[in-house]
Amino acid sequence: MSLPGAGLSRARYGSQTLHAEWTKLRTLASTGWLLLAVAVLTIAVSAAADASATCPSGGCQTDLTKLSLTGVQVGQAIVAIVAVLAVSNEFSSGMIQVTLATVPRRLTVLAAKAALIGGLFLAAGAVAVLASVLAGRLILPGHGFTPAHGYQPLSLGDGLVLRAACGSVLYLVLIALLSLGVATVVRESAVAIGLVLGLLYVFPVVASVVSNQQWHRHLEQIGPITAGLYIQDTVDVQALPLTPWQGLGVLALWAAGALTVGALVLRLRDA
Amino acid sequence: MTTVKPYRSSAPARRGDFAQLLHAEWTKFRTVRGWVTGMIAAVLVIVGFGLFAAGGGVKASGTKACPPGMSSADCRSTAISLAPPENTIALYLIGAFAGLIAVAVVATMFMSAEYRRGLIRTTLAASPARGRVLVAKAIVIGAVAFVAGLAAAAGAVIFATDLAHHRGLSVLSLRWPTELRIIAGTAALIAVAAVFTLAIAAIVRRSGATVTIAIVTIVFPYFLSISNGGATGVTDFLLRVTPAAAFAVQQPTPQYYLVVTSPATGFFPLAPWAGFAVLCGWTVLALVLAAYLLRRRDA
Numbered sequence: 001m002s003l004p005g006a007g008l009s010r011a012r013y014g015s016q017t018l019h020a021e022w023t024k025l026r027t028l029a030s031t032g033w034l035l036l037a038v039a040v041l042t043i044a045v046s047a048a049a050d051a052s053a054t055c056p057s058g059g060c061q062t063d064l065t066k067l068s069l070t071g072v073q074v075g076q077a078i079v080a081i082v083a084v085l086a087v088s089n090e091f092s093s094g095m096i097q098v099t100l101a102t103v104p105r106r107l108t109v110l111a112a113k114a115a116l117i118g119g120l121f122l123a124a125g126a127v128a129v130l131a132s133v134l135a136g137r138l139i140l141p142g143h144g145f146t147p148a149h150g151y152q153p154l155s156l157g158d159g160l161v162l163r164a165a166c167g168s169v170l171y172l173v174l175i176a177l178l179s180l181g182v183a184t185v186v187r188e189s190a191v192a193i194g195l196v197l198g199l200l201y202v203f204p205v206v207a208s209v210v211s212n213q214q215w216h217r218h219l220e221q222i223g224p225i226t227a228g229l230y231i232q233d234t235v236d237v238q239a240l241p242l243t244p245w246q247g248l249g250v251l252a253l254w255a256a257g258a259l260t261v262g263a264l265v266l267r268l269r270d271a
Numbered sequence: 272m273t274t275v276k277p278y279r280s281s282a283p284a285r286r287g288d289f290a291q292l293l294h295a296e297w298t299k300f301r302t303v304r305g306w307v308t309g310m311i312a313a314v315l316v317i318v319g320f321g322l323f324a325a326g327g328g329v330k331a332s333g334t335k336a337c338p339p340g341m342s343s344a345d346c347r348s349t350a351i352s353l354a355p356p357e358n359t360i361a362l363y364l365i366g367a368f369a370g371l372i373a374v375a376v377v378a379t380m381f382m383s384a385e386y387r388r389g390l391i392r393t394t395l396a397a398s399p400a401r402g403r404v405l406v407a408k409a410i411v412i413g414a415v416a417f418v419a420g421l422a423a424a425a426g427a428v429i430f431a432t433d434l435a436h437h438r439g440l441s442v443l444s445l446r447w448p449t450e451l452r453i454i455a456g457t458a459a460l461i462a463v464a465a466v467f468t469l470a471i472a473a474i475v476r477r478s479g480a481t482v483t484i485a486i487v488t489i490v491f492p493y494f495l496s497i498s499n500g501g502a503t504g505v506t507d508f509l510l511r512v513t514p515a516a517a518f519a520v521q522q523p524t525p526q527y528y529l530v531v532t533s534p535a536t537g538f539f540p541l542a543p544w545a546g547f548a549v550l551c552g553w554t555v556l557a558l559v560l561a562a563y564l565l566r567r568r569d570a
Contacts, residue, residue, distance in 0.1 A: 052505050077487045085479050092387060189479035194376035197486045198369055204498040209324045209365050
């Protein structure tokens with residue numbers, strides 16, 4: 001007896017795996033709700049942040065782009081759940097054994113999951129981020145951020161705003177991939193989500209108590225959240241410890257690291 | 272022919288003995304290695320962060336005074352600087368949030384594992400009074416989390432203060448009731464947060480969703496206030512209404528209406544015990560809803 005899919009070409013094998021993973025993800029009721037939650041929560045929190053900001057007549061230094069994308073910080077928690085559940089659900093229900101019996105090339109399974117989750121959040125993230133920028137454009141002029149104070153309405157035609165918006169979408173995708181990698185390593189959803197959120201929150205909190213300037217800088221440079229969100233900064237960019245794209249690169253390294261360890265563990269361990 | 276004598280528990284068969292229920296839940300907790308490890312990890316994390324804070328030096332950006340009743344936003348813009356940076360024991364409890372995440376994961380699994388493995392049916396068959404099961408679970412996880420939290424907070428403060436003195440850093444000594452409140456309050460915060468998480472787990476029954484709800488409501492607003500360098504606008508509001516308000520028990524100097532604007536010590540819009548009461552209120556609500564759903568739904 002030959003292995004399942006032995007007669008297929010590599011490309012066809014890959015596309016069939018992708019299709020199978022898509023079916024699994026699509027037919028779970030929770031996936032749709034959680035994606036909706038990512039978008040709604042991101043937009044709502046961004047709009048709330050816009051609405052609570054004020055610019056007194058004396059002028060202000062607010063980074064409007066960053067402000068209008070505040071919701072990404074909440075949305076990422078839901079992103080982490082979806083990505084973690086895509087893996088840990090299979091382990092908790094035992095489905096993983098069927099999956100790996102059908103697709104014995106384990107890395108193909110992980111790659112298909114990563115591609116799907118990444119694509120899903122590229123779409124959901126784009127909706128959430130675009131709507132957040134739009135909310136900022138509509139709400140902020142009513143709170144004193146007017147041309148008289150030196151603020152133009154947010155527009156994607158502005159290169160910096162466009163960079164922050166596109167970068168925020170990529171940020172969500174990378175958070176999803178990081179979560180996927182962590183979930184593949186620890187398998188248990190509660191532990192995986194705890195680890196991911198702990199990893200995200202720990203660097204800024206620790207950096208806040210470190211007085212040594214150099215340590216402080218390094219902590220901000222290696223933290224996935226601190227470095228990754230430099231992509232949202234549009235004011236005083238030169239003063240950042242890393243350039244925005246370098247910062248996103250740091251997060252990409254975290255995600256790549258988590259996925260690599262996940263891939264190794266998936267290959268080496270019994271499922 | 273030998274007759275096999277069936278096993279009978281030596282405990283007298285009594286209906287409605289709550290102590291037995293507590294004992295059963297304690298056995299369930301104690302015999303899962305991962306959960307015990309998780310609690311130990313929480314203690315180590317809190318102590319480790321305390322040592323790191325003392326070893327890496329502390330940063331406090333100055334102390335400001337606000338008249339009572341002034342809104343925090345006004346205060347931030349108008350307050351005058353009073354004193355040089357302060358270094359109090361509250362800084363050494365910076366790891367509480369990380370320990371709390373570990374405890375929340377354990378508390379989640381303490382409940383959700385019952386549903387995952389189907390053990391809940393055995394549990395409810397053995398003790399058909401469902402509300403009592405929930406209460407017993409809450410007492411066990413709350414007590415374990417309190418002991419772990421107290422050990423962690425006391426350990427972090429003692430070891431980190433020692434390290435700070437060793438490095439020649441001055442630690443501002445607070446009045447002893449305040450120090451006691453900060454340490455015991457941190458333990459109580461962790462304990463009540465564990466019970467809150469348990470109740471959420473009983474409501475949603477899914478471990479992933481539970482952990483996320485617990486962390487996003489308890490830790491995230493606190494994190495947001497730290498990463499934004501103080502409570503402003505949205506964070507100020509969140510630190511009043513979400514369970515994260517309970518982190519106010521770590522506020523070092525409430526009695527002088529001082530606002531320590533150091534992001535490290537955080538700035539909390541509510542008084543210490545008022546903030547803690549917010550978490551307790553949410554916990555009671557969640558427990559009531561959990562008990563109601565547990566009784567109404569099929570397990």
